[in-house]
Amino acid sequence: MPRPLIGITTYVEESTRFRVWDVPASLVPAGYYELVQAAGGAAVLLPPDDPAAAAEVLGRVDGLVVAGGPDLDPARYGAERDPRTGPAATQRDDWELALITAALEADKPLLGICRGMQALNVALGGTLVQHIDGHVETPGVMSWHPVRPVAGTRYAQLVPEEADVPTYHHQAVDRLGAGLVASAHAEDGTVEAIELPDTARWVLGVQWHPESDKDTRVLASLVEASAGPR
Numbered sequence: 242m243p244r245p246l247i248g249i250t251t252y253v254e255e256s257t258r259f260r261v262w263d264v265p266a267s268l269v270p271a272g273y274y275e276l277v278q279a280a281g282g283a284a285v286l287l288p289p290d291d292p293a294a295a296a297e298v299l300g301r302v303d304g305l306v307v308a309g310g311p312d313l314d315p316a317r318y319g320a321e322r323d324p325r326t327g328p329a330a331t332q333r334d335d336w337e338l339a340l341i342t343a344a345l346e347a348d349k350p351l352l353g354i355c356r357g358m359q360a361l362n363v364a365l366g367g368t369l370v371q372h373i374d375g376h377v378e379t380p381g382v383m384s385w386h387p388v389r390p391v392a393g394t395r396y397a398q399l400v401p402e403e404a405d406v407p408t409y410h411h412q413a414v415d416r417l418g419a420g421l422v423a424s425a426h427a428e429d430g431t432v433e434a435i436e437l438p439d440t441a442r443w444v445l446g447v448q449w450h451p452e453s454d455k456d457t458r459v460l461a462s463l464v465e466a467s468a469g470p471r
Contacts, residue, residue, distance in 0.1 A: 244283040245467035248302035249273050250337050250357070251288045252310050253330065269308055272452030273354075277306065280460035282467065289332045292339035299343050304350040304443075304467030307337055307357030309450060312412055315371060318363045323371035325411070338364050350443035350466040352459065355410055358435060358446025365418025375429060376410050383407040383453050388433040394424035395445060396434045399458045406433075406449035413448065443467075 249269055257266035267288035274284035287298060287305075299305065314329040315322045317338070337357070341364040344351045353361040359369055378384045385405050390397035414432040417423065424445070425434035437444040443466035451459055 242468075244281060245303040245464050246285055246301075247277045247282040247304045247306055247464065247467060248285055248287040248298070249277065249306045250308045250333070250340065251286050252308065253289060253333055270452060272450075273306065273308055276452045276457060276460050277464070280457040280464045282460070282464040287340070289336040292335045295336070295339035295343040296347065299340065299347060299349055302349075304463050305340060305344050305352070306463070307341060307351070307353045307360055309355030309357060309409075311356065312371075313356065313359055313363055313369065315369075318368045320368065320371065325372040334360075345444065348442055350463050351445070352463045353446035354452065355448060355450055358448050359412060359414065361444070361446045362414050362418045362421060362435060365421055367418030367421065368415040370413045370415045372411055373413050373431060374411075376408050376413075376427075376431070383409050383450060386427055388425045388427055388449065390434075391422075391424045391426070394422065394434075394438070395436050395443075395462075396424035396447075396459075399462050400456075404456070406447075406451070407453040408449045410448060 251267040251269050254266050256263055277284040311330045312327040314334055315326060317334060337360050341361055385407055387403050387405050389403050390400055420437050421435045422438050423432045424436045427433050433448045435446045
């Protein structure tokens with residue numbers, strides 16, 4: 242049987258240096274596709290496209306990972322911009338919110354990672370805290386802290402124990418979007434995972450970066466859901 246094809250959204254950088262080149266690029270850290278592959282899937286990158294094409298593109302993959310990256314534009318959730326919020330990434334916001342909406346409508350298995358979890362929350366009408374302290378210690382270096390699963394959730398079924406996870410974020414979920422529940426928390430109470438509790442749909446977001454870890458349990462569950470009936 243062919244491996245499930247998992248689409249991964251990409252970072253968009255105006256200036257990317259490699260060898261003799263300095264060019265615009267759409268890319269992801271290798272950890273994203275390596276973790277998908279280690280979990281039994283095949284990976285394909287989904288750079289920004291016309292948001293109207295989101296359903297068409299999703300029809301060609303079996304599951305979706307919405308990657309980490311820059312802050313969402315606070316206008317997307319009706320908030321004034323905090324001075325500590327990064328510049329708008331309009332192209333990514335447009336594309337990824339359209340992909341998430343299309344995935345939910347099509348019952349396509351969906352995992353949001355860091356920014357991707359926040360985008361899932363916003364797509365369902367939730368809001369974000371624009372700045373928190375303590376989840377980034379050194380620029381460009383992952384921090385690690387424990388997260389506690391919430392009993393009875395899909396995440397708790399996959400990872401029943403408290404686990405140390407790699408984290409790098411300064412924003413977090415505030416008001417949960419429609420239908421979402423919190424399924425893990427940090428010691429300071431920060432929501433670290435969210436999901437739709439309907440067991441017939443595989444929809445999960447994690448605030449940390451599993452692509453910087455070796456634990457494949459969450460990704461393996463996404464791949465398994467992408468392989469069979471939903």
